Amino acid sequence: MEHKKNENKANQTSRIDAFSDGVFGIAITLLVLELIQILHSQPDNGLLKTFLHNWQSFFAFTVGFITILVCWINHHAAFEYINKVDTKLMWINGFLLFVVTLTPFPTAILAEYLEKESRTALAVFGFNYILISIAADGICTYAYNHHLIEEENREYYYSYKLIYRYAIFFTLVAFLLCFVSVIIPLILYTLLFVFFAAPKEFSLRLYKIRTAKKTKRKNN
């Protein structure tokens, strides 16, 4: 008797989606614990003063929140076309979740060391971005190469592969610049957010440029 694969489940990716959504949701919500901390650790000198003294905590909370939200939006976009899941994809996705789960840690570092050791604090956060890019690239490249995506969107999905590959180099450069400057990496990371805020639109534009080029080449 041959072992039959479980094909009839409506959506093979539903559990990996649910688990990932859980991890994203919790990581993003745990950030507030660090914010509550400032109410306990500070000497009591009025609510507004406590706020002003801890502006870095609010800044870090916002940065951490946007980071994880952007990750989730990109995860959502990348998994939309994936319709099969195997053990290796679970491990690559697991690596992404590892970095997402870690994110509250560099966020806490950002809150506490932004003034004292701004470059190191920024570099720690930047290192996080490199890992996220590697994980995102890993998921898309693996899904593309092993035909885990819908065939009709294979060509389009190639653009996803590309944008996360670019992201690795981009975050690597930004990371190295953290050791010589504070403002330049901050600008680069803002740009990174802008690009990956809408991964679908970003990759669609890239896809159109590539298709246009191909048509040109054919016509020549």
Add this chain to the structure above:
Amino acid sequence: MEHKKNENKANQTSRIDAFSDGVFGIAITLLVLELIQILHSQPDNGLLKTFLHNWQSFFAFTVGFITILVCWINHHAAFEYINKVDTKLMWINGFLLFVVTLTPFPTAILAEYLEKESRTALAVFGFNYILISIAADGICTYAYNHHLIEEENREYYYSYKLIYRYAIFFTLVAFLLCFVSVIIPLILYTLLFVFFAAPKEFSLRLYKIRTAKKTKRKNN
């Protein structure tokens, strides 16, 4: 080869629902951590005395819980008619989740500063309500204007837009009154809870009033 949109997924909103449910669920549950805190921080003078000395913590826990629950019920109602999701809606929803995620923070402030700086503590919580109203209005207005909702309920959905628009003004007035009084904003916020405890019934009533008016005008 044209890029085909992924239309065949049973429910396009399932992942945004799951992620949001996760965030709501965690934010609402984290509130208890602040309550447990009172067991550790107090000098040991009996369980009942500890309870009585920290009635504000229980009050804040209840207020924080009801706030997030009301948000979830409204989120549930507003997303029931949404059947398409795009990147911008994810970001507006992300802003709502940002405020929901923050909610344990003003709740902790309420617990600790309700007696010391009652007006500021109330104003911080009130500011939270303004942001929630803006986010809710943003979701409904965007979904309405960009036809992300079921066409047959479009007319009805217009009432949702209206109630959250009203909420912005309502919470703004209540916020400003926090600086001159404690009791008046407390009454206003209680009213706010009563109205938005049942958003479906609230918007349905509004819808019927508006339809009745229209019919009248036509008949004249």
Add this chain to the structure above:
Amino acid sequence: MEHKKNENKANQTSRIDAFSDGVFGIAITLLVLELIQILHSQPDNGLLKTFLHNWQSFFAFTVGFITILVCWINHHAAFEYINKVDTKLMWINGFLLFVVTLTPFPTAILAEYLEKESRTALAVFGFNYILISIAADGICTYAYNHHLIEEENREYYYSYKLIYRYAIFFTLVAFLLCFVSVIIPLILYTLLFVFFAAPKEFSLRLYKIRTAKKTKRKNN
């Protein structure tokens, strides 16, 4: 144009399930934070000694875990037959989640006051059980009376109503006995766990007894 109700959603209860599952899952997992606490607060006298000195924390963790798990199993059983959700049911379910969310708090009290103030600590936990019973009774009675359940199982569902009604009286008696004894309520709560560990089997047995009685009466 009349407002059309959203009937075509495969499962109207899916979001209330997801949100509740999230809250149950988080509340049950937060219990471990209190356990980790003992590693930090104790003077350093060896791992095994720390364990022995804090046996109450392990006991409380286990009790808290089983409490929330039993709640989840009962929630699962009660919602299996519910196929419609309205705003009031959301609020009654919200009250249940309120008590579930609170549960880590009496658990922490149990861990810290079991030796010092055993009766009060037990009574606080027992009070929690009364609230849970009231909430469970509320859900089943409301769903039964407002025909939110599958009609073919209406008769059977009546038994659910009954068992949670019994539970209110049972937990009320156990609570009052907390003030005169420690052992008797402990035995009663163990019995409570045994009964509600398998709510389906429990209510099915009750259903069969009731149907048998009816048949008898008819035959007489």
Add this chain to the structure above:
Amino acid sequence: MEHKKNENKANQTSRIDAFSDGVFGIAITLLVLELIQILHSQPDNGLLKTFLHNWQSFFAFTVGFITILVCWINHHAAFEYINKVDTKLMWINGFLLFVVTLTPFPTAILAEYLEKESRTALAVFGFNYILISIAADGICTYAYNHHLIEEENREYYYSYKLIYRYAIFFTLVAFLLCFVSVIIPLILYTLLFVFFAAPKEFSLRLYKIRTAKKTKRKNN
């Protein structure tokens, strides 16, 4: 009137999946709280020094994360073929979740006692692995014996039963060796991770070996 079982729900296991995914997701994310702790508890001597002084915390975080991720992957694999759920399975699954929920506790112990009491710390973690193996074996054996799995994959599912039975003995031996050595159990646990990183592939290989043996025996 006979009580009709609720058979028409598309996926009977959806809620047990969702609840379990929630618990796995939260347990894996809570690990970061222990990591953030090191930022607060240390005297302030630079970010990099703090990192180096607390390498055990990073090690423990990674071990804890991989442990829960491996559990989730195995849970996913074992439940893929389960298509019916009864109350007893909920309790066995509940026991697994109990151990998963506990995992952040031995992880915190590993972080703090790895240098001071390495053998005890390792043994505590190893004890966790025994419990996980017993729970996993319990789920698969129960599902197999009570025909809660798809009949066509019954033969194949037997291999799952076997691998978790092996795991009990394996983790038991590793646990006992913790009291005489540190390196040998570390090697054994690494092997454990390698085997159970891909439970599907592992059990499929076992299945093929067993089928080959059977065919041989028949031919003889």
